[in-house]
Amino acid sequence: MSRRRFLGSTLAATGVAAGLSTVAGPRAGASPTARTYDAVVVGGGLSGLAAATTLRRSGASVVVLEARSRPGGRVHNISTPGLGATVDAGAEFIGPTQNHIAALTREHGIDTIRTYNRGDSLFWHSGTALRMPADVPLPLHPALAEAGPALLRATADSLAGFPVGQPWKHPDAQYLDSITWAQYVNRFARSDMARNMTSIAMSAALSVRPDEVSALYYLNYIASSGDENNPGTLVRLLSTDGGAQERMLVGGAARIPIMMAAALDERIVYNAAVRSIDTTAGHAVVHSDAGTFTGHKVVVAMSPAICDQIDFRPGLPAARRELQRGYRMGSVAKFSAVYKRPFWREKGMSGQVFGNGRPIDVTFESHTEGHHILMGFISADAMRRLDHAPMSQLARECVANFADYFGPDARDPLDYGVFKWDLEPWSRGGPVAVSSPRTLTRYGAALRASVGPIHWAGTETSDYWTGYMDGAVRSGKRAAGEVLAAL
Known part of the structure; x- marks a missing residue:
């Protein structure tokens, strides 16, 4: 079994974004090679990186094909346009029983801090704010x-x-x-x-x-x-304390996939959107924008809702096709406003809001590089309404919404960052x-x-913590175990 390292692309510094993030990413991979890998991994998010890392450590030859110019998938850091402050654009929190992602933070020396959860949170109902103790998960x-x-x-x-x-x-x-x-x-x-x-x-x-x-x-x-x-x-x-939102990663959650990708080095190829996977010969021939790669096995580490972007030859079984049609991505953007001081704490508030406010229905306090942040999610119908709105309109509505929740001090952020996941072509929400x-x-x-040599990963396929970073890591390890058992 050949163990030569693939001479592909190298990981460059991850770029930053203002508004809809554009990333100055690594170069695309080298020309296609005739070698056959033990496994080709499609997707360089946490699940794909976990699968590739597990395979590499077991001695298998592997290459990762990532459509974007960066690793991480739905785990992504951006920088605010004015201050250049790093904020989490995607997955951010970890908590108890999320043991696999916690192990990665320790492995890579990434510290965590507790999410601020003192004072009162707000339950917002049709313009009325109900204060409730922050440590109570339901009003x-x-x-x-x-x-x-x-x-x-x-x-x-x-x-x-x-x-x-x-x-x-x-x-x-x-x-x-x-x-x-x-x-x-x-x-x-x-x-x-x-x-x-x-x-x-x-x-x-x-x-x-x-x-x-x-x-x-x-x-x-x-x-x-x-x-x-x-x-x-x-x-x-x-919950926050004792729950899924208990802690945040210092420097942003994307530090984990960036470090994982750096450790994989030449085994990851960027700007390599996969267009088709041909398994008619019993192995996988993967055609991408960076060339054609062959593997005894292939791990598709993608949400089932977006697997239809790939042309599978022969076609997938009917049950798998119908499963993919039955899944859809949520509609969401993340808005982060940077403030000089945490004025909400002075009012005895945690910075957390839940309810039917618009356009932001959920908020948390966050931190970055000495700055205090109010972070909010724009979801479902509110997000679809603002999908193609000018960034200035979105920011204006979000800041006004923060002022509804936390008072007039919220109207003057130092800077803000936005990421619209609906418009990200390799996530679709x-x-x-x-x-x-x-x-x-x-x-x-x-x-x-x-399905033959095709194995499936992605946080949606996890047993525990589906939808979270921990679920992504779990799913990648499971898929890698299936591949190793079958080689």
Whole structure:
């Protein structure tokens, strides 16, 4: 088995962006070579990098083909246009039971800091702000008594013994996959405020409307927020302290894929969008913008919602094709405003908001290089409305929205950064792909099932922490294990 290193592209410094990020990236790879790799990995996000790293450390020959001019996929740092402050444009937080991404932070010497979670957070309902202790994941309010306890009880009942990563095996799978999340929660949330709270419990994580996603999908998403020894819970998924938003990475989460890619060195080729994968001969011939590469196996480390960008020859099985059609990316952008001081703390506020405000429905405090940041997500319909709006309009609306939440001091940021994931051609949205009703029960078994020499990775294919960085790393390691077992 040949172990020669592929003479491909080298990792250059990652560029920065103002508004919609443009990256001054590495050079494309060398000319196509006649060698056959043990595995070709399609996608240089966390899942693809984890797969390639695992394969390399096991002695397998591997090459990674990345469409962008940078590594990381949906994990990406940008710089604000004025100050040049580094902000997370994509995935940002890590928390308890996310053991695989935590191990990478230690391996690469990246420090973490706790997300600020003192004072009060805001629950926003149609122009009214309800203050609540920051350490309470769901609002404490009489009008929400019907929703909060019922939501926790209903999800706990549905999650008892949940087949994590295989939701189609749930005893009530057919029913839960026949309805949307909105239909699931509307059984006990009857007031507008209660429905707002149960909706944000889902949209805060997925950036879709509650009527756009299968109830079974989101229950699996909740069940996945743990590990082999700790069952997933809604509280862990939504919480800051003790939950998925507990910590941030100093210098930005993209430091991890940048360091992983640097360690792979010549084994990663940039500007190498894959156009087709031909497996008619029993191995994989991968045609990309940087040339043609051959592997005994291929790992497609991509969201199932965007795999249709690749022409598979022969065609994929019907179940896999229908699975991909049943998934869609959430619509989301991330807006970060940089301030001279954390004035919200002076008002006894955590910087966290959840609710139906527009265009930003969820906010957190963040930090970068000595600066204080209010970061907010623009999701679903609000994002689709602003997809092609001028950046000045988007920034104006977001800053005004921060002023609604935190007062007039929010109107004067020192700088801001924006990244519209909907317009990123190799992601088509974010933060994760979700499935429509009747997709998982009909076609879910095709999510990870290999097709000849093709193996599937990506955070959507993970059992635990699907949709998160930890899930991406888990999925890459699993796919690499499948390849090694089959070589």
